[in-house]
Amino acid sequence: MKRASRLGLILLASAVLLAGCRRQGGTFTLPQPAAGSGAAANVEHNSYADVVARVAPAVVTIRSERRVRAPQQHPFFDDPFFQDFFGNRAPQTQQPPRELRQQALGSGVVISPDGYIVTNHHVVDGAEQITVELTDRRSFPAKVVGTDPPSDLAVLKIDASNLPVLTLGDSDKVRVGDIVLAVGNPLGVGQTVTAGIISAKGRRTGLSDGSFEDFLQTDAPINQGNSGGALVNTAGDLVGINSQILSPSGGNIGIGFAIPSNMTRTVVEQLINxxxxxxxxxxxxxxxxxxxxxxxxxxxxARGVIVSSVQKGSAAERAGLRQGDVITAVNGNAVNDANELRNLVASTQPGSDVTLTIVRDGREQQLKVTLGELTENGNGAGGQPGGGGGEGQSEGGKLGLALAPLTPELAQRLRLPEDKPGLVVTDVDPSGPGADAGLQQGDLIEQANRQPLKSVEDLRAAVQNAGERPLLLLVTRPGEGTIFVTVRPRK
Structure with missing residues (x-):
């Protein structure tokens, strides 16, 4: 298990069964969800037993084994008696690490009658031996078909036939407040079913900087061992793969996260094919x-994301996307933040054409882009932290900044191109608007209200022309890239 914050973001472990699949011309394809399959069914009685009876046989237990190296101890000399007797003369040398076999428990979901199973990447990461246990007590050795760490998904294969499966629903149709059931093997007690609701959609936990996260949040109790298990709606459709919990102690406190079924479908089909x-x-x-x-x-x-910089030679540059453009939609799907844009772009195959809805100079327009391919160390659509704002006068002033033109000496010290226009922030008043906006020493202010800056006078004029509106600055921060910052000058 891992922790990603003081509260402890815990990776779980469990397994789920998916609906019957088919091959079209040799290509593995998961069945498309039926109409309305993402939405919860109306439950006319107070029992989910019929739903559980259909779902449970498709959820499996996954046991994995891996080798780890652990330091050897001196158990006798750790005893206070020996420490009192020998004092500092007790042996201080460490024994070489010894190799141990570590076992881990998780869950999984059967996605095809012939033995394909989806689970979490972290359930099988580094495993040398994997065993899948079905609800009828049969056990099978499993091989890893493929894993995808950025989505925390993995596909296993066992040599079996006529297995029960779960149908993947349409997670886009899931609504906050829908009732869901979590099925898995928490803490190894055996298959367990718990109930709750969808608490939120589009959650990002930040467990990994390179991850693609768009979690469904649920208060259905899930614990360690549930990783890879099923999150289903009241119609019995799989809407998520349980993956993480947020907890100060490692136990359930009602904040769990599941990978949406639509993301699961995209990843699983590519891993198999x-x-x-x-x-x-x-x-x-x-x-x-x-x-x-x-x-x-x-x-x-206030909607969409603003382009703070365009990578040279990228799909965006070839399509004519510019710094300062505001992207509000991809193929008609609304974009609210950088993570949403990143996921929409990443879920589309390289070489595909997408239509971006952008706002440029106050006018909405459509821009067609042929996507490139994300490399292992790439950042997809991109995204970086934004700040607040700033103006500048040579000393203090309405923005609380001290500024200087970018000289060759400053450019060399800040590792910036000498021919880059702008003003360098040399000092920041801690109580001024610039500090409130997040401006720092060493920042290079290139533009104010979309106009290039060559002198402090240019910035002073921009402040006066802005009137009551906040000032929009384009800032390059050494080592971090370019961002837009807004600041409200002192009156």
Whole structure:
């Protein structure tokens, strides 16, 4: 298990069965969800027994074994008696680490009658031996077909036939408040079913910087051992694969996270057919459009993401996407933040054409982009933290900043191109608007209200022209990239 915060973001372990699959021309394809399959069914009585009876046989237990190296101890000399007797003369040398076999428990879901099983990557990561146990007590050795760490999904295969499976529902149709059931083998006690609701959608936990997260959050009790298990609606459709919990102690406190079935479908089909997952790449850095940014840009509402920089040679550059463009939708799907854009782009195959809805200079327009391919160390659509804002005068002033033109000496010290225009922040008043906006020493302010800055006078004029609106700055931060920042000058 891992922890990602003081509360402890815990990776679980469990397994789920998916609905019957088919091969079309040799290609593995999971059945498409039936109409309305993502939505919860109306339950006319107070029991879910019929749903559980259909779902439970498709959820399996996964036992894995891996080798780990652990330091050897001196148990006798750790005893206080020996420490008192020998004092500092007790042996201090460490024994070489010894190799131990570590066992782990998780869950999984059968996704095809011939033995394909989906689970979490972290359930089988590094495992040398994997065993799948069915609810009828049969056990099978399993091989790993493929894993995808960014989504925390893996596909296993066992040599079996006529297995019960779960049908993948449409997780996009799941609504906050829908009743869901979690099925898995928590803490090894045996298959367990718990109930709750969908608490939220589109959650990101940040457990891994390179991960693609779009979690369903649920209060259905899940614990360690549930990883890879099923989250189903009241119609018995699989809507998520249980993956993590947030907990201060390692136990359930009603905050669990499941990978949506639609993301699962995309990843699983590629792992089975190609052995790896290919993802589209746009090649931009973006940040969320805040209320101040929207006001500075003259937008009617704060929605979408603003492009803070475009990577050279990227799909975005080839399509004509520009710094300062606001992306509000991809193929008609609304974009609210950088993570949403990243997931929408990554879920599309490289080489595919997508239509971006953008706002440029106050006018909405459509832009067609042929996506590139995300490399292992790439960042997809991109995304970086945004800040607040700033103006500048040579000393203090309405923004609380001290500024200087970018000289060759400053450029060398800050590792910036000498020909880059702008003003360098040399000091920040801790109580000023610039500090409130997140501006730092060493920041290079390139533009103010979309106009390039060559002198402090240019910035002073931009502050005066802004009037009551916040000032929009384009800032390059050494080592971090380019961001848009808004700041409200002192009156």
């Amino acid at each position: 190609k052995g790896k997952v290919r993802r589209g790449q746009l090649g931009v850095y973006v940040q969320a459009v805040t209320e101040d940014l929207a006001q500075s840009l003259g937008l009617k509402e």
